[in-house]
Amino acid sequence: MSDEFIKQETNVTGEGFLPGLAIDTVIFGFHDNQLKVLLLTYKNTGLFALPGGFIHQNEDVNEAARRVLFSRTALTDIFLEQFYVFGNKNRHDVAPLKxxxxxxxxxxxxxxxxxxxxVSVGYYALVDFTKVIPTPDSISDSCDWFSLDALPTLMQDHQEIVNKALQTLQANLDHKLIGFNLLSETFTMGDLQSLYETILNKKLIRAAFQRKMLSLCILERIAKKWTGGAHKAPYLYRFISENNILS
Amino acid sequence: MSDEFIKQETNVTGEGFLPGLAIDTVIFGFHDNQLKVLLLTYKNTGLFALPGGFIHQNEDVNEAARRVLFSRTALTDIFLEQFYVFGNKNRHDVAPLKxxxxxxxxxxxxxxxxxxxxVSVGYYALVDFTKVIPTPDSISDSCDWFSLDALPTLMQDHQEIVNKALQTLQANLDHKLIGFNLLSETFTMGDLQSLYETILNKKLIRAAFQRKMLSLCILERIAKKWTGGAHKAPYLYRFISENNILS
DNA sequence: TTATTATTGTAACATAATGATACAATAATA
DNA sequence: TATTATTGTATCATTATGTTACAATAATAA
Structure with missing residues (x-):
């Protein structure tokens, strides 16, 4: 839900919105070798929730998802994809809304x-952690990154939505090249491997990983990186943008 | 849409149904080395459509999809999975409905x-062609299998829904073992290869395919099959059911 | 009954992909 | 200038896949 909530609240019949249909977005970021998810809290409630919203009558559902994402991260041209429809009748729980x-x-x-x-259409977004400035809106106390493995208790079935989003991310990571959307413009091979290891939750073989990634011809090697470490500095790489997948 | 259409038609406000949300199901079968899709025609209209329906107020969306599938094929325990939400505003076309x-x-x-x-939630189902007896309901002239590569013009955006369903099937074929849902209880290695080739739309190497399938340990070899051909008879195989994926 | 035929099942080898190990190169620090 | 830890890559081992070949054999024809 967004700034529009006030409008939505006093709009008793939901005029102008598709009835009974919502969007919830799992926004993934990557920082300190951890997957992060953007959560917000509603004022004076202690309730944690995924950023979500509703669909305008004259708006595509996918458009609405981009609008919601933009309202939360101010980012455009971001990887954003549907992954599941949450339509169980028992997910209907009015208590937190009240x-x-x-x-x-x-x-x-x-x-x-x-x-x-x-019924909620689940989307997941992959964003460059460093480019996002989480900003609470008028009905939220906070909007912050949380480590995926240390999430607070979430409202309604939002934990289930996060779980399913992660499964989807894991399943799609290799197939597509979507992982790159989580990194900043330039990164080291170590950064990339660390990202893969975190998402897949398993160790990968360094030499094989590097060889594989280079063989894909999707990486452009740029320059030496200065590191704080007392060792050989790694190259920086950039994802060749023709391969870029936004959605 | 189903037998319930009469109820839905005279039910001017859609009481008892979730508003604005529908289900469309792409039911795949495999016969004569061709992928088939189940289509129905509405009486005296010449309009071809995917079997679909609406969601009851007290029903999970996935449940509703199973109900729709059952009403069309009389089959239960079938592979059935969501694959995409079709929510473009311009898919709204009242002409065919009128x-x-x-x-x-x-x-x-x-x-x-x-x-x-x-907004429509797209599902795809994989069924054993030989077990389905397409039966038109009260508002349909016909309910029949059509070859995927020779579909008639479909209503609304149903062709797009079929296309996306096929893409999903292709993407998931190897990853999961869903292809087996399209075969009858027992089949030859040739049948299986032919199915894969049809779905993926490319030739596979016989020896490698056979070796790969056998190495997966998901097939049980049963008995010799009598064939009409003047050549060595192939074995029959059965998919080991612990691996069975229904949804 | 026996030879012919086409297809199956699999072996054998070639090639490609991946796993495992080793080591030279080197940026920061001491 | 030596030490240190990490990177980039080469090398070999193992596994997976592509390719070819061929024996086995069910139906048909001679």
Whole structure:
């Protein structure tokens, strides 16, 4: 949910939005050799949630997902992809929504559109951690990165959504070249291997990994990198952009 | 859409259904070395469409997809999986729906729920061609298998849905073992190779394919098969069911 | 009954991909 | 200038895949 929440709250029938359909986005970043997820908290509730939102009547669902992503990260041209529709009837839980509204001194009627059953389209985004400045919006206390392996308790079925997003990321990592979306413009071979190891949660063989990556002809070697370490400095690489996959 | 269409038609507000959300299912079969898709035609309209339907208020979306599949094939325990959400605003096209209704002498008001914008969750199913008896329901003239490479013009964006389903099938074929869902209980190595070749649309090396499949330890060799051919009879194989993937 | 035929199952070898080890090169530090 | 830890890559071992060949054999024809 975004800045538009206020509009949505007082808009009792949900006029202008597709009814019963929401978007939740798992925004992945990579930092300190850890996968991170962007979470927000709703004011005075202690509830942690994935950034999400609703779809305008005159808007493609994928467009809406990009709008939501932009509203949270201010980034465009980001890898963003659907991965699953969460449509179980028992995921409908009005309690947290009422809590959020109550914390804003808004008491909805029982037939308020936001309290009806929602099906959510899950998206995952891969962003350059260094380019994102998490910014809370008007209804959020905070918007912050959390390590994937130390997430707080999430609202509704958002933990399940994160799990499924990670599975999808793992399954697609090799097949496509999507992993590169998590790195900054330039990176070392070590950075890249570390990213792969973190996502796949297993050690890879250094020599074989390097040989494989170089054989793919998707990397451009740039220059020497200065490192703090007392050892040979690694090359910097750049992902050749013709191969870039945004979605 | 199913037998429930009559209910849905006279149910002007869509009471009991999730609003604006539909399911479309690409049901794949394999016969005569060709991939087949199950299509239906609506009475007196000449419109070809994928079997689809709507979601009950008290039903999981995945449940609804199984219900739709069952209503069309009478099969349970079938591989069925979501693959994409079709949510473009321009896919909203009321003309064919009005045609279908008009052919049944039903003239809907302009705010009839079925004429509103719909987002559709795409599912694909893999079924044993020999076990399916396509049966038209009350609003369909026909329900038949069509070769994937000779489909008639489809309603709305259903061709796009078929295309995306095929891409998904191709991408998942090796990774999972889903292809086996398209074969009957027992099959020859030739049958299996032929299936793979058809789905992937490329020739595979016989010796390597056989070696690979046997090395996976997912096949049980049963007995000699009698063939009409003047040559050595092939073994029959069965897919070891512990590996079975239904969804 | 026996030879012919086409296809199957698999062996054998060639090539390619990956795993494992080793080592020279070298940037920062001492 | 020597030490140190890490990088880049070469080398060999192992595994996987591509290619060719051929014996086995069910149906047909002679």
């Amino acid at each position: 809590t959020i509204m109550a914390a804003r001194n808004f008491i909805p009627l029982n037939d308020h559109w936001l309290l009806k059953r929602f | 045609t279908i209704m008009a052919a049944r002498n039903f003239i809907p008001l302009n705010d009839h729920w079925l004429l509103k914008r719909f």
